[in-house]
Amino acid sequence: MGFNPLSINYLGFVTVFSVLLSLHMISRETHSIRKTVLLVCLLTSTVATLLTQTRANIVALIISLILLMPRNKKAFVIFFPVLIIGFLIAPGLTNRMHLDRIIHNERIGMYLTTIEVVKAYPILGIGFGMDTYGNKNLIDLRKYNEMISPEFRQKKIIPSTHNSWLDIAVRTGLVGLALFLLIIATFVKMGWQLIRDGTDEFSRDWALCTVSAMIAVSIQGMFVDGMFGPQVIVLYTIFAMMTISWKVHHNKSKVVR
Secondary structure: OOOOOOOHHHHHHHHHHHHHHHHHHHOOOOOHHHHHHHHHHHHHHHHHHHHOOOHHHHHHHHHHHHHHHHHOHHHHHHHHHHHHHHHHHOOOHHHHOOHHHHHOOOHHHHHHHHHHHHHHOOOOOOOOOOOOOOOOOOOOHHHHHOOOOHHHOOOOOOOOOOOHHHHHHHHHHHHHHHHHHHHHHHHHHHHHHHHHHOOOHHHHHHHHHHHHHHHHHHHHOOOOOOOOHHHHHHHHHHHHHHHHHHHHHHHHHHHHO
16 A cells, blocks of 8 residues: 555555544444445554554554544444554564664664754754755755764665654744744644534534544654655645634534624
8 A cells, every 4th residue: 555656654644544534433423334434444544554564653543542532432442452453463563663673763863863954054944845955965964964973873864854843843944843833833722722612512523533633643743754745735634624623613603692
């Protein structure tokens, strides 16, 4: 399922989002045929997520499911044991989650190198564009790699941040990162207000699902470049879903008044 241009690392952005949507809909669907279709979607997306063997996808899926649990208890009780069993029997997955492989991961050197570049261009960054960071004529990553501790230096320079948050910081500077965090903070505030004060079940439930999806994307973004391609389309979709839930809530609030 890792067909070009959607690599295995990026596939999880789509499949984890699909799992959350399917689980959310299953607990609310009453029609048996539609419920069966949703179940097939749920299981297919779950298997695809586990077979990517990507740590970020697994962690994001588990944490987002826990956040989704309060409004989907029945579906959660049935699905979560299936997820754990799948995790245990998936080939090679438990080895990838071993603590030693996480501590000595090559991404640490990539992150530290990126941080050195951010320190060199702290305000406005190196410039927007996915090819800017890896362009040898613009940025000499070898110089910044030499600045970090010898134990973490990359033997072969990877021209990628492999981190959405560092991606934004290095390309748009701390100013750009601050503005992006402001957008996320606004999203979280809207979601929390809907979950807490939503006048109807539709708005409350979808707000919780959308916030859980944002948590998943944020976790995945800590280990993968998520600001381009299908990954960022998922992010835009999550923003749109929150906007729709917010609009529905306020329209119904006006009717009640």
